[in-house]
Amino acid sequence: MLNLKGLLNRVLDVTLILAGAALAYQLRFGDSAPAGTAAIVASTTAFSMALSLAVFHAFRVYSDQATKPLGSVLGQIEFVWLMTQLCGLLVTFCIHRTDLVSRLWFGYWTLITAAALALSRLTARIILGRMRHAKSSPRSVAIVAASEHCDLLIRRMEASRESGFHAVMTLDPHASHQLRNAAISRHASIPAFVQHVRTGNVRELWLAMPLSEQPLITSLVKEFRNDLINIRFFPDVSSLSLFDGGVIDMIGMPAINLVASPLSPLALANKDMFDRVFAAIALLVLSPLMIVIALAVKLSSPGPVLFTQRRKGADGQVFRIFKFRSMSMHAHDEGVLKQATRNDPRVTRVGAFLRRTSLDELPQFINVLIGDMSVVGPRPHAIEHDAFYQTVVDDYIHRYRIKPGITGWAQINGFRGETDRVEKMQGRVDHDLYYLRNWSFALDMRIVAATVLKGLKHGNAY
Structure with a gap:
């Protein structure tokens, strides 16, 4: 049953969404909005307010906020608000109404409301903290x-x-x-x-x-x-603990994680939902570019457009990864896989450009959409390489506690491309484990942004 506190929290959030939309409208249009714009803005805002009530409830935004760390509360509300906006955006894509919504207004609205929601949580935490402190002496x-x-x-x-x-x-x-x-x-x-x-x-x-x-x-x-x-x-x-050795509730009894996935089932579910929505939007937006790349690959050398290879996913489950083919067709020894090296003669001219700019990775959004991969996570390696590195690199196997990603913390920090020395792979794994220990939605967004800025060209990609 919804209590008074929960009702007030929902009313406050819906009010902040409405106020954010109104302020964004003034910033974008002022007193000179085109005819019909106000009605479109109003209907879009009303839909988002209604959707937020369902999405916020589904992600348990209003449960146990006082006992959660402040960073977790802020990260959760920002993640769920962005999920609400992405879901609304996806609906407008499906009904072909994106041309009616001002992109600049929508962006202003999203950012203003995100800041207002975070500020409301921060203010509430400060007030409650001072009240508790006033009630009890240290x-x-x-x-x-x-x-x-x-x-x-x-x-x-x-x-x-x-x-x-x-x-x-x-x-x-x-x-x-x-x-x-x-x-x-x-x-x-x-x-x-x-x-x-x-x-x-x-x-x-x-x-x-x-x-x-x-x-x-x-x-x-x-x-x-x-x-x-x-x-x-x-x-x-x-x-003893590889990750955070925090106390959890397991079958009604306290337990301490020593070696276990540091991401809770709820965090994994949230991450998976975001991944699939992001992948669907990315495939829609990037489809014209992917068609051009597919034609270029097909015309550059004989062979299929897509290259597939067996990789390990979450919990070691094997799947087939999709990439645009960047090499000419060639034979290789069974069980032996040679990594691409600088000036590798197997790489085509089109393929060299695709590898330098990471455009060969775009089909992996299909892997994300079907649930094999994540947008952000440890990069998956060929199974032949897994078998070798698992025996010589410390904690290598723990990379597979979550889904592998199109990009990751290691990649934006320079650990990309050929791993011709064990030290390079150890550095990559260390960065992957750092990501697992410190995962947050904000960190994922930082990695995505850094990938767009840095990943279009990288000296280690060849």
């Missing part, structure tokens, strides 16, 4: 952890001041001597730490240690079990 915290992990907790605490926690002392049982500074007492002696906790009005004891420290954990819990102190356990799994 809780003093004593932390038991190794120095590096302890410093991480303190930084997180300082970055989340609205939580109301304040570190006053620490214990590193493996430190060689006791350290002090003006703000935080750092102990190496357990008895001195225990005494300081009891005399220092400490309200929280955080145990942030690996599971191998179970005897110390047990002894500290027993020591303070009769004190009015909240004792919390933050298991240090940094030496």
Whole structure:
């Protein structure tokens, strides 16, 4: 059932969409709009407002906003608003009405409303944070952890001041001597730490240690079990976790991810929906260019227009990737695949241009549309190369925890083209893993924009 808070949030968002459309109308047309423009703008805005109610609800925009990190909330609202606009744009394509909508007004409207929606979330978070902070005095915290992990907790605490926690002392049982500074007492002696906790009005004891420290954990819990102190356990799994070792709810019980996909099922579903809409629009817009390229490939040398090759996708599933053929037809040994090199005689003149400008990759939007690939993700390699690099490159296999992409973080950072040395492939994999750990819709948009700006010509593509 829709509660009052949820209703108010929906009313606010719809109002911001309407206000953004009105402001964009004034910026674009002023008092000199052509006849009939106001009616078109009104109908387009009304459709988007109605569509937003369905799309925002489907993507759970209004659920648990207070408990999510601010960056996640802002990224989600921007992603879902853009999805709403893309869906509306796709509908106008299908009914052949795009010529009636001012592109400049639509762009202004999208950007203004995106900023307004983000600002509303930011303002709400600031107000709620101050209200929570005003209701409760800061809780003093004593932390038991190794120095590096302890410093991480303190930084997180300082970055989340609205939580109301304040570190006053620490214990590193493996430190060689006791350290002090003006703000935080750092102990190496357990008895001195225990005494300081009891005399220092400490309200929280955080145990942030690996599971191998179970005897110390047990002894500290027993020591303070009769004190009015909240004792919390933050298991240090940094030496085991490949990705973010955060706590998740699994079958109603808390679990810690050690080696698992860092993207949640909801994030993967959102990414997949965006990919398919983006691919459909890209194929519609780029179809004239792709027809010209297909004719050029066909006339440049005998053979098919498209080149297909078996690649691995998400979870290692094999699919056939589509590219415009850039090489002349040639035979190769079974199970052996030779990468293209500089001045490779197999590359045709048309193919050389297509490879330099990445235009040979355009048919991969078909792979995205049918669900084999993503717009942004780790680039897939030939299966023959996978078999080799998996044995010599650290964490290579984890690239396949999500769908491979047409472009990726590694490609815009220079790791493109021939991988003639293991070090090059290791650098590519390191960038792919960075992308997995730090994925967001904003990062995807940054990569797409950088690909358009940088990818039209690249020195490593040949």
